[in-house]
Amino acid sequence: MHAVNDDVLYGLVLGKVIARLREDQRLTQTELAHQVGVPQSRISRIEAGTIPDALTLQRIASTLKVSTDQLHAWTVEGVENARKAARTVASDPDNGAWVRSLLGAVGVAALAGLAVFAVAAIFADDVDSET
Numbered sequence: 001m002h003a004v005n006d007d008v009l010y011g012l013v014l015g016k017v018i019a020r021l022r023e024d025q026r027l028t029q030t031e032l033a034h035q036v037g038v039p040q041s042r043i044s045r046i047e048a049g050t051i052p053d054a055l056t057l058q059r060i061a062s063t064l065k066v067s068t069d070q071l072h073a074w075t076v077e078g079v080e081n082a083r084k085a086a087r088t089v090a091s092d093p094d095n096g097a098w099v100r101s102l103l104g105a106v107g108v109a110a111l112a113g114l115a116v117f118a119v120a121a122i123f124a125d126d127v128d129s130e131t
Contacts (some may be wrong), residue, residue, distance in 0.1 A: 006079075009115065011049040013078035016119040017071060019047040021064040024123075035063045074122050081118035 022032050022043075029047070033040040036059040046052050052060065061068045 009079050011051045012115040014075045015047040015049045016115045017074045036060055077122050078118040081121050082115055
């Protein structure tokens with residue numbers, strides 16, 4: 001992946017991690033925004049992949065009762081999961097050239113889809129380890 005794509009993927013995965021934590025705590029974007037002290041539209045943009053500034057990220061983490069280090073760790077794990085999934089799909093001989101072309105054509109949308117699955121895998125692992 002190119003550096004720009006790494007930033008995009010990191011932002012997408014971070015947004016999905018934040019959304020997952022918010023939903024697990026049964027908070028709406030509006031409620032989280034109010035507690036963090038930002039407009040709801042800012043939370044929406046963050047969950048869609050915009051990387052927040054350090055202060056906003058700290059406030060989000062605190063509100064969601066996790067550390068910024070944990071958010072970063074989950075995000076890095078999700079990025080790696082998404083990369084593995086992308087490599088697997090792209091290199092699978094059963095997926096013809098059309099699949100690889102489609103992944104290239106849809107770009108960020110494909111990354112967003114992979115980010116959702118990558119984050120789901122992280123939290124599924126957490127649930128499995130708790131039982």
